[in-house]
Amino acid sequence: MVVLSQQSLDGFSLIKTCKSSADCCFTQIPVVDLASAEAKSLAVKACEEFGFFKVINHGVPTEFITKLEDEAINFFSLPPSQKEKAGAASPFGYGVKAIGSNGDVGWVEYLLLSAKPDITSRISLSIFPENPEAFSGAIRSYVCAVKKMACEVLELVAQGLNMERSNVFSRLVEDENSDSCFRLNHYPPCPSGLRAQSDRNLIGFSEHTDPQIISALRSNNTSGLQILLSDGTWLPVPPDYNSFFINVGDSLQVMTNGRFKSVKHRVLAEGMKSRISMIYFGAPPLCEKIAPLPSLIEEEEQSLYNEFTWRDYKDAAYKSRLSVNRLSLFERDAL
Numbered sequence: 001m002v003v004l005s006q007q008s009l010d011g012f013s014l015i016k017t018c019k020s021s022a023d024c025c026f027t028q029i030p031v032v033d034l035a036s037a038e039a040k041s042l043a044v045k046a047c048e049e050f051g052f053f054k055v056i057n058h059g060v061p062t063e064f065i066t067k068l069e070d071e072a073i074n075f076f077s078l079p080p081s082q083k084e085k086a087g088a089a090s091p092f093g094y095g096v097k098a099i100g101s102n103g104d105v106g107w108v109e110y111l112l113l114s115a116k117p118d119i120t121s122r123i124s125l126s127i128f129p130e131n132p133e134a135f136s137g138a139i140r141s142y143v144c145a146v147k148k149m150a151c152e153v154l155e156l157v158a159q160g161l162n163m164e165r166s167n168v169f170s171r172l173v174e175d176e177n178s179d180s181c182f183r184l185n186h187y188p189p190c191p192s193g194l195r196a197q198s199d200r201n202l203i204g205f206s207e208h209t210d211p212q213i214i215s216a217l218r219s220n221n222t223s224g225l226q227i228l229l230s231d232g233t234w235l236p237v238p239p240d241y242n243s244f245f246i247n248v249g250d251s252l253q254v255m256t257n258g259r260f261k262s263v264k265h266r267v268l269a270e271g272m273k274s275r276i277s278m279i280y281f282g283a284p285p286l287c288e289k290i291a292p293l294p295s296l297i298e299e300e301e302q303s304l305y306n307e308f309t310w311r312d313y314k315d316a317a318y319k320s321r322l323s324v325n326r327l328s329l330f331e332r333d334a335l
Contacts, residue, residue: 029237032246033057034152043153044160047256051248051263052227055153055216058244060145068142069220071135072276075127076109076186085126086111091318092119092181099205104322107202107269108187115143115180115280143182146244146280147173150216153246154282161256163295169252172284173213179283179310180212187224187267187275204267204275208322211313212283213255215247222275228264250327251284251313254305257292262327286311305330 030046030053032039046053075083080096089095089112096109113120117140124136151170158166173180187204204224218241219225225237225245237245253262267275284290291307308330317326 029054029235031056032153034059034149034156040156040160043157047157047248047252047260049261050227050229051253051261052265053246054240055149055244055246056242058149059152060142060149060244062242064138064142064145065218068138068278069276071138072184072186072278075111075135075184076276078127082127083109083111086123087126093123099322100318102319102321104206106206106267107190107204108185108267110186111184113139113182113184115147115178115182120182139182142278143280146216147180147282149244150214150246150280150282153216154214157260161259161296163293168293169213169255172288173282175285175288177285177287179286179314181281181283183277183279183281185267185275185277185279187222187269187277189272189274190269201268201270204269206322207264207266209262209264209326210247210249210281211251211317211326212249212281213251214249214282216280216282217245217247217277218243219275219277220273222270222273224267224270224275225277226266226268228266230261234266249281250317251290251310254290254327254330255293255296257296257301258304259296283314284310286314303332306332 030042030050032042032046032053033056035057036042043053083094087093089110092112092114094109094111097105099106099108113123117136120139121132121136124132128135151173154169154173155166158168158170172178185205190202207228219239221239221241223236223239226234227237229235247265248260248262250262253260269275286309288310289307290310290313292303292305297303305327313326313330316329320326
């Protein structure tokens with residue numbers, strides 16, 4: 001990527017990493033087969049223990065995945081002046097290096113879009129005036145399929161929690177006013193001089209949790225994603241081109257009164273290859289009130305969080321650094 005490769009490393013963060021991936025990957029990433037009878041119980045367990053798991057037999061057509069990845073590579077290969085026609089990321093649009101407006105910096109360029117098709121079509125027209133449908137159509141097909149899969153996962157965990165209604169979570173994402181969004185990230189290879197320092201990596205995307213209800217991620221076959229375990233260890237996630245990874249978001253942690261864990265994760269720029277990732281963030285409508293569900297609060301237990309709207313939480317998230325524990329602002333004071 002021309003833009004980042006020509007910049008100095010001033011402002012970018014370096015981190016010392018494990019010398020051997022075998023020493024790091026001592027914990028198995030949970031795998032949930034959506035076609036299995038055990039899917040709902042395994043998904044609940046993974047949400048409780050990790051806040052993260054891999055999904056197989058997900059039902060997203062391979063052609064949708066391949067087409068969008070081709071279009072993403074095409075987009076990120078454009079000259080900077082062409083990519084910038086998408087508009088500055090505030091929040092939607094094209095961004096490079098700066099992640100948000102609060103000082104976070106990463107070895108990344110990205111395109112952040114609303115999941116609403118009309119907005120995607122307008123941005124696509126700005127970037128590809130001669131053939132906007134190839135790009136917007138690939139995003140539309142992919143997002144529709146991944147949204148369906150994400151809602152299936154949410155209904156499975158609702159069933160696993162013995163909720164009265166299996167759509168208690170998924171209805172918020174399926175709502176026509178859902179504030180869901182979609183992100184394409186491109187992480188270039190580390191500069192050759194830095195790669196010589198085998199124990200150092202650039203931070204591609206700083207540690208953070210996702211504020212939404214659920215995130216569905218896939219990437220090309222390039223490593224870099226890590227999740228934070230409860231003991232403070234960063235666990236590298238082996239890439240899997242054919243699968244999706246599910247993150248519990250902050251909002252789902254609140255609705256389950258802390259039973260599910262919103263996983264902190266980060267991306268390191270590693271190796272000789274570029275990394276392309278695609279993330280669907282399933283969110284509720286802006287006016288939706290988020291609070292622990294009464295049926296998930298045990299008899300002797302108290303609600304851990306004050307009620308807030310998604311707009312309130314989204315505003316707080318955008319005003320803070322990535323690594324901040326944003327939920328602490330909405331925790332109920334201890335009695």
